[in-house]
Amino acid sequence: MHLVVGLGNPGARYASTRHNVGFRVVERLARRAGTSVEKKLFGALVGDVAVGGKKATLAMPQQFMNVSGQPTASLLGFYKVAAADLIVIHDDMDLPLGRLRVRVGGGHGGHNGVRDIQRACGTDFVRVRMGVGRPPAQWDPADYVLTGFTPAEEPSVETMLDTAADAVESVVRDGVTATMNRFNQGRPEPVLSS
Secondary structure: OEEEEEOOOOOHHHOOEHHHHHHHHHHHHHHHOOOOOOEEEOOEEEEEEEEOOEEEEEEEEOOOHHHOHHHHHHHHHHHOOOHHHEEEEEEEOOOOOOOEEEEEOOOOOOOHHHHHHHHHHOOOOEEEEEEOOOOOOOOOHHHHOOOEOOOOOHHHHHHHHHHHHHHHHHHHHHOHHHHHHHHOOOOOOOOOOO
């Protein structure tokens, strides 16, 4: 079984921001499975799905981004899921808009949600990193990730959301190595041994 955690901030104010692409992918996965992510558990909204005959639980922590670790750790314990079977979906300013990378482990890259999950759960989990681009020189990165996408960016974002959902399904169904080979555009990330 896998636990799939999409990162974002709760509330309508943040729903369409760059920081909330993780939530949007979880919602997309739920729609594909004909279910919803509505059950409240350990400070998160959760929903159960099947991907290729394998079970997965989708989750969206409902605290703010920088305190995503405790709900994630609590869900791992409750569902008895190993950290290696945790998939975290999040925005990444170090990737160009629309680019996606799947990896295991690695640093948090300044992402406070990932940092908090690493603090609570360790680092050996799968990450689906979604490129939201770098802010213009005069913008504070913290403000930039709380802005929405422009109409010109939306087609690339929609494609990325679909591709990220495909990548999560691939990790659950086929494993992380096959997924990295398929989705990392010819440059697989190293798999860290636990």
